[in-house]
Amino acid sequence: MNEHAVGIDVSKKKLDICVASGDKIKTKVLRNTPAGHAELDDWLKQRGLPLTTPIVLEGTGPYSEAVAIVLADANWAVSVVNPARITGFAQSELSRNKTDKVDAKLIARFAQRAKLELWEPPSIAVRELRALVDRLQALMDMRQQELNRLEALGQGTPSSVQNMVKEHVDWLNVQIKRLQSDIDDHIDGNPELKHDADLMQSIPGIGRRASAQFLAYIGDVRRFKSAKALAAFVGVTPRQKQSGTSVKGRTVISRAGHRAARKSLYMPGLVAKRYNPVIVAMSKRLEQKGMRPKAIVGASMRRLVHMIYGVIKSGTPFQADIPLAGLEVQEGI
Template identity: 75%
Template structure:
């Protein structure tokens, strides 16, 4: 148990801070901006809070990452935890209040009692890649929205709006090609990214799009102690639901993890399920055990995660013969 801890409840515009020292608490609010981050650091230092004091915040995407990177760069001991852990802790404490101040205090109490893992900020190369990947996805989403509108418009009379929408789709196509080229150039220009991307793409089902997404969202997979830890972080581990003699449901994907990384594995999972000898062999084995197609697909995604971890951790490109020999040793779903 930690005597001192700092909890940060993050929102778009502000940071609610709670410093817990034993059973005493001190709260403060700062702007979620570079100036606010500076003020937060100064405020903690003025209260003689040691830099090795656990500072915990929930993983809330770009809103939490900016302050986490700032504090980590200054040497603070940062832990970025899955919001589900905080939610589970709140339920165990029978927490009734739901305010930003109360949430910060809850996170601080959680930080005092929980087993925490230190968080390391992504490298500058990974941060830039993530910005490019997010921009690419935003453009792809916009293009799909316009195509949907065009399809709906085609059911009515032709108008000048249709011409404008087609021009917009053409512009989006050009921008998508440009951003994809920028992503490829960025990866090629970074030895750390290039090596890992090549290793990932040696796995059947993993192309340049999926490898760039995984690198952007996960960073260096070597920071995970094993493949199971990486699969749990992404949220593709199975969740069993059994209790007594009345509840015995099929296992399902936990989905408690990094949503964007999990989505990036959807198409590779489909491809691998039909074209990767290792994944096909696993799927056949699971089918004979009576698993549903949905469960088999989830297992295919999880197998890809294990393969990604294996090639990057070993530094050796995918080898189907080695993977097939190890398949029987892997745990089933």
């Protein structure tokens, strides 16, 4: 058990911090801004905590990553954990109340007792890639909204607004095409990203956009100890609900993981069901067993994650004719 530990509950606008020293606690609330992150670093040092003190945050995407990067760059022992672990710990503690302050205390107690792995901040190249990918997605969402608006306007009396919307769609198309080119140039200009993207794209079902998104959200997959660990982080591991002879629920993917990374694999999962020979064979077996189509897509996504881990970890492009035993080694199953 760690004598000192720090738990941080992250929300969009603020950070609820709890420092646990034995049974004593100290709490503080700071803004979730660059200034607040710098103030947090100073406050922790003022309390005389050693840099080896475990600092735990839940993985909540960009809101938690920004402060985690600042703390990691300052050489603190940062761990970004799956929210499902905190939820499970709360249940074991019979925690009834849920407020930001209570959650911070809970995370601090978890940090005192749990076996933690240090979090590695993404490289500058990956951070830039993520910014580009997020911007591309925002523009594509905006374009879809405008296309929906254009369709609705087309059902009524012709209006000058239609031309305005069409002009905006045309502008968005230009910006999207330019941004896609920028993403390709950024990957091509970074040998590590280029190497991993090429390996990913050797897998049938994974294209340029999917590889860029996955690398942007996951970074270097080699930091995971196994393909199973990567699948758990993404949230595509199977979750069973079965007890005795009376409770036999459907098996579904857990979804307790990185939502954006998981979303980036949905369309590749659908494509792989039709064109990736390994996944095609798997899908047919699952269909014969009566698995529902949606669950098969989840299984396809999980298998893709194993393949991604396998090709990047081994440095070998995907080969469909690898024997099953060899494939299992390549995928890290």
